[in-house]
Amino acid sequence: MSNDVLAQLRQTFFEECDEQLAELETGLLQMQDGATDSETVNAVFRAVHSVKGGAGAFKLTTLVSFAHVFETALDEIRSDRLEAGPALMKAMLRASDVLADLVSAARNGDDVDEALWRGLADEIAGFCGKEKAPSPAAPVSASDPAPAAFAPQPMAFTPQPMAFTPQPMAFTPQPMAAPPAFTPQPMALPSLAPAPAAEDAKAGGALRILFRPRVELYEKANDAVVLLRELERLGAMTVTCDLSEAPLLDALDPHGAYLGFDIHIVTDRDEQAAREVFEFCEEDCDLVTRRGAAPAAESAAPAAHAAAAPDPAAILNALRPAPKDAPADPSAAAPAADPPAADKTAAKPADPARAAEEAAAQRAAATAAPATIRVDLDRVDRLINLVGELVINQAMLAQAVQGADGARDPAVSGGLDELDQLTREIQESVMAIRAQPLKPLFQRMSRIVREVADATGKKVRLVTEGEWTEVDKTVVERLADPLTHMIRNAIDHGLESPADRLAAGKPEEGVVRLSAAHRSGRVVIQISDDGAGVNRDKVRAIAIGKGLVAADAQLTESEIDNLIFLPGFSTTEKISAISGRGVGMDVVKRSIHALSGRIFLKSKRGHGSEFTLSLPLTLAVLDGMVVTVDGQTLVAPLSAIVETMSLDAGRLRAFGASNAVIADRDGFVPIIDTAAELGFRPHRRVVGGDKGVALLVESEGGGRSALVVDAIQDQRQVVIKSLETNYGRVPGVAAATILGDGRVALILDVDALVARARGAASEPLLAAAG
Amino acid sequence: MTQTVLTVDDSRTMRDMLRVTLEDSGYRVIQAADGLLGLEALKGEKPDVIVTDINMPNMDGFGFIEAVRRDSRLAGVPILVLTTESDAALKNRARAAGATGWITKPFEQTRLVDVVRRVAA
Numbered sequence: 001m002s003n004d005v006l007a008q009l010r011q012t013f014f015e016e017c018d019e020q021l022a023e024l025e026t027g028l029l030q031m032q033d034g035a036t037d038s039e040t041v042n043a044v045f046r047a048v049h050s051v052k053g054g055a056g057a058f059k060l061t062t063l064v065s066f067a068h069v070f071e072t073a074l075d076e077i078r079s080d081r082l083e084a085g086p087a088l089m090k091a092m093l094r095a096s097d098v099l100a101d102l103v104s105a106a107r108n109g110d111d112v113d114e115a116l117w118r119g120l121a122d123e124i125a126g127f128c129g130k131e132k133a134p135s136p137a138a139p140v141s142a143s144d145p146a147p148a149a150f151a152p153q154p155m156a157f158t159p160q161p162m163a164f165t166p167q168p169m170a171f172t173p174q175p176m177a178a179p180p181a182f183t184p185q186p187m188a189l190p191s192l193a194p195a196p197a198a199e200d201a202k203a204g205g206a207l208r209i210l211f212r213p214r215v216e217l218y219e220k221a222n223d224a225v226v227l228l229r230e231l232e233r234l235g236a237m238t239v240t241c242d243l244s245e246a247p248l249l250d251a252l253d254p255h256g257a258y259l260g261f262d263i264h265i266v267t268d269r270d271e272q273a274a275r276e277v278f279e280f281c282e283e284d285c286d287l288v289t290r291r292g293a294a295p296a297a298e299s300a301a302p303a304a305h306a307a308a309a310p311d312p313a314a315i316l317n318a319l320r321p322a323p324k325d326a327p328a329d330p331s332a333a334a335p336a337a338d339p340p341a342a343d344k345t346a347a348k349p350a351d352p353a354r355a356a357e358e359a360a361a362q363r364a365a366a367t368a369a370p371a372t373i374r375v376d377l378d379r380v381d382r383l384i385n386l387v388g389e390l391v392i393n394q395a396m397l398a399q400a401v402q403g404a405d406g407a408r409d410p411a412v413s414g415g416l417d418e419l420d421q422l423t424r425e426i427q428e429s430v431m432a433i434r435a436q437p438l439k440p441l442f443q444r445m446s447r448i449v450r451e452v453a454d455a456t457g458k459k460v461r462l463v464t465e466g467e468w469t470e471v472d473k474t475v476v477e478r479l480a481d482p483l484t485h486m487i488r489n490a491i492d493h494g495l496e497s498p499a500d501r502l503a504a505g506k507p508e509e510g511v512v513r514l515s516a517a518h519r520s521g522r523v524v525i526q527i528s529d530d531g532a533g534v535n536r537d538k539v540r541a542i543a544i545g546k547g548l549v550a551a552d553a554q555l556t557e558s559e560i561d562n563l564i565f566l567p568g569f570s571t572t573e574k575i576s577a578i579s580g581r582g583v584g585m586d587v588v589k590r591s592i593h594a595l596s597g598r599i600f601l602k603s604k605r606g607h608g609s610e611f612t613l614s615l616p617l618t619l620a621v622l623d624g625m626v627v628t629v630d631g632q633t634l635v636a637p638l639s640a641i642v643e644t645m646s647l648d649a650g651r652l653r654a655f656g657a658s659n660a661v662i663a664d665r666d667g668f669v670p671i672i673d674t675a676a677e678l679g680f681r682p683h684r685r686v687v688g689g690d691k692g693v694a695l696l697v698e699s700e701g702g703g704r705s706a707l708v709v710d711a712i713q714d715q716r717q718v719v720i721k722s723l724e725t726n727y728g729r730v731p732g733v734a735a736a737t738i739l740g741d742g743r744v745a746l747i748l749d750v751d752a753l754v755a756r757a758r759g760a761a762s763e764p765l766l767a768a769a770g
Numbered sequence: 771m772t773q774t775v776l777t778v779d780d781s782r783t784m785r786d787m788l789r790v791t792l793e794d795s796g797y798r799v800i801q802a803a804d805g806l807l808g809l810e811a812l813k814g815e816k817p818d819v820i821v822t823d824i825n826m827p828n829m830d831g832f833g834f835i836e837a838v839r840r841d842s843r844l845a846g847v848p849i850l851v852l853t854t855e856s857d858a859a860l861k862n863r864a865r866a867a868g869a870t871g872w873i874t875k876p877f878e879q880t881r882l883v884d885v886v887r888r889v890a891a
Contacts, residue, residue: 009783012786016782050780050781050783056854057787057876219839220849220865220868221839221868221870222848223891225891226888226889277888283865
């Protein structure tokens with residue numbers, strides 16, 4: 001197998017591991033909630049079993065060792081020998097987390113500290129009535145797999161040879177004497193023509209095998225002729241068929257076993273080699289093997305070598321017992337044409353059984369998961385890109401036709417409308433390919449909840465809703481970190497300790513709720529807890545202490561709540577080990593903004609907090625406001641715009657030499673001269689009284705600014721084209737799009753623009769490009 | 771003549787491995803992901819050998835083997851089960867259900883091919 005193929009298999013394995021781990025967790029959570037049906041337990045068992053099986057194939061010893069302990073416990077539960085109590089379930093859930101860690105370590109080729117899994121493995125083994133998990137894996141070789149080392153019953157895998165030792169005499173009562181009806185059929189292979197005894201001597205020895213299949217051998221689709229074929233690989237073979245047991249045709253059961261074989265092989269291989277051929281059927285036949293006996297000395301054999309030598313194929317054909325079909329065989333011919341009564345009665349019950357199977361198969365087909373194919377993401381992206389081009393092209397065409405006389409032709413305008421409709425549908429369908437349910441992400445959160453609950457000593461239940469809501473794959477991926485952080489916060493800072501909760505008259509167990517839903521073309525994710533809610537006095541005190549707000553600032557409740565999003569509000573030492581990574585809510589907010597999303601916090605003292613994320617379904621299109629700035633057409637992401645307002649002279653106040661502020665409902669907002677910031681104009685212009693519109697935007701950190709533009713043209717969905725891949729990174733510009741008239745319009749990066757303007761930058765952003 | 775092997779396993783990794791290994795050795799390979807789908811796949815086919823896993827959803831390996839053995843058209847097809855070394859009890863149950871032989875997981879490719887060849891008529 002080439003390395004490419006191996007790498008591919010490895011990748012498949014890890015992909016499958018992810019699926020199995022998700023299954024595993026789902027199943028365990030169901031079991032924890034009291035599901036005891038065998039389907040659930042079996043699915044959980046299979047998930048671990050599959051991971052172990054694949055891991056064995058790739059010689060991932062640690063993974064195999066841990067999965068084995070886990071699997072053993074699940075098998076005990078599955079067989080009702082072990083009760084899935086709360087303590088065990090808790091350990092199992094932790095085990096699924098550890099298994100996930102081991103899988104990802106194996107994927108990255110990282111070394112794993114045994115401490116990570118050893119303790120838990122011992123704990124789980126303890127539930128199965130064992131003191132300790134078996135010692136670490138010996139290196140696995142494919143033929144001697146590590147799992148064996150962990151078998152709960154070590155004696156279970158001792159080699160099987162003892163099964164047939166007592167058999168020899170079973171064969172002796174049948175000397176190879178044939179009944180008078182049949183002449184004995186000594187057969188020798190032509191290759192043996194020179195005196196076999198001499199050949200034996202040259203080759204160094206021979207094997208003598210007495211072999212009599214029983215009915216069971218044929219019932220399991222083992223076949224004497226196949227076994228003889230295999231034996232022949234050991235060396236030159238002579239076979240004598242014993243027909244003494246064969247009845248006359250009318251008494252012959254086609255499913256019966258009547259033949260015995262006396263086999264002589266010239267070989268220097270030992271008995272074990274012959275035994276191996278019978279590996280699968282030694283319990284279904286009488287078998288004697290003897291090494292090195294000179295054939296001439298054997299009582300039954302001498303005739304064989306003296307006799308004429310028919311074609312070996314003919315011998316094998318003559319021997320072919322083929323009990324089930326193959327009417328060519330004389331022993332089966334007659335009954336096959338007219339099956340005996342026994343066969344008929346056997347066939348009868350089989351029919352309803354078969355019908356039931358077919359029905360079951362049809363049911364399965366009907367309820368089976370919809371067929372899926374796996375497609376390289378690059379191909380999907382290429383398609384999405386092409387459809388983007390199509391949308392642009394369609395818009396250009398529409399615009400061109402509008403300008404021409406053709407627009408008055410109903411056939412043309414009707415056709416254009418239809419094209420518009422189709423393009424839109426194609427676009428939506430293509431976007432749907434990239435869409436993925438949030439379920440895997442939500443599942444990861446349940447692990448976070450367990451970990452944080454353990455670390456804080458709080459009791460937490462995670463409730464998820466709408467996990468099948470679909471969002472663009474990239475959005476799903478980039479949500480993982482912010483969501484993790486918010487969940488950690490909700491437990492660490494939001495929920496009270498069990499004692500405090502009881503004192504407050506709440507149930508001991510806190511609830512963290514994670515929900516998702518589609519709402520008007522966006523996906524809304526909410527993370528809420530039933531904890532204490534934001535302690536506004538404390539938040540305010542921290543913000544003042546860190547100099548984020550003035551000590552005498554008049555703040556509404558909502559404004560105080562949202563102080564936690566300010567950069568510098570949270571500090572690493574406060575976040576501690578649990579919230580980890582030294583990430584504050586400002587980083588969460590920034591990541592959400594980077595996805596063209598928005599985040600809000602609502603909180604009620606004593607009742608808990610609720611974070612609401614609103615995100616676009618896709619990163620390929622954007623809801624934008626098309627505006628004119630100094631003759632240029634630009635697009636501002638709608639998600640950043642809070643409202644638009646006119647530049648009434650009465651609301652403007654000069655602020656320093658070249659700055660101004662505009663009165664908004666709650667106070668004054670700095671004005672940003674978009675054209676000047678982008679370098680369309682060399683100097684900032686103090687706006688006042690002239691025409692123009694202010695886009696009130698909310699940027700990173702929660703601050704508001706007013707971007708001044710000349711006019712608003714339109715509000716529409718635009719296809720995002722990366723400027724970075726097609727041109728280069730330009731500060732203040734997030735991306736570009738192509739408008740209906742074929743012109744490129746830049747999409748504003750509102751955050752960068754605001755940060756730039758506030759940072760008292762003197763250099764215009766687009767100086768070079770402008 | 772090219773021989774056909776049906777493999778029945780719910781693990782995609784294992785299916786891919788079986789397919790690659792057997793195809794490399796010149797077998798035609800058809801595949802199914804569980805026992806029921808395996809029976810479905812057998813409707814238009816009579817493979818020379820069947821290789822099946824035991825632990826599968828919908829219909830496990832035991833049920834699958836029994837169903838194949840009940841079908842007079844297929845009863846003579848050799849069936850190999852994939853087991854792990856520690857599954858001595860499973861191996862016996864599989865034999866009782868009518869399995870022809872077994873392959874121990876994780877399998878070595880040469881061993882798999884050898885065993886398939888050994889039982890194929």
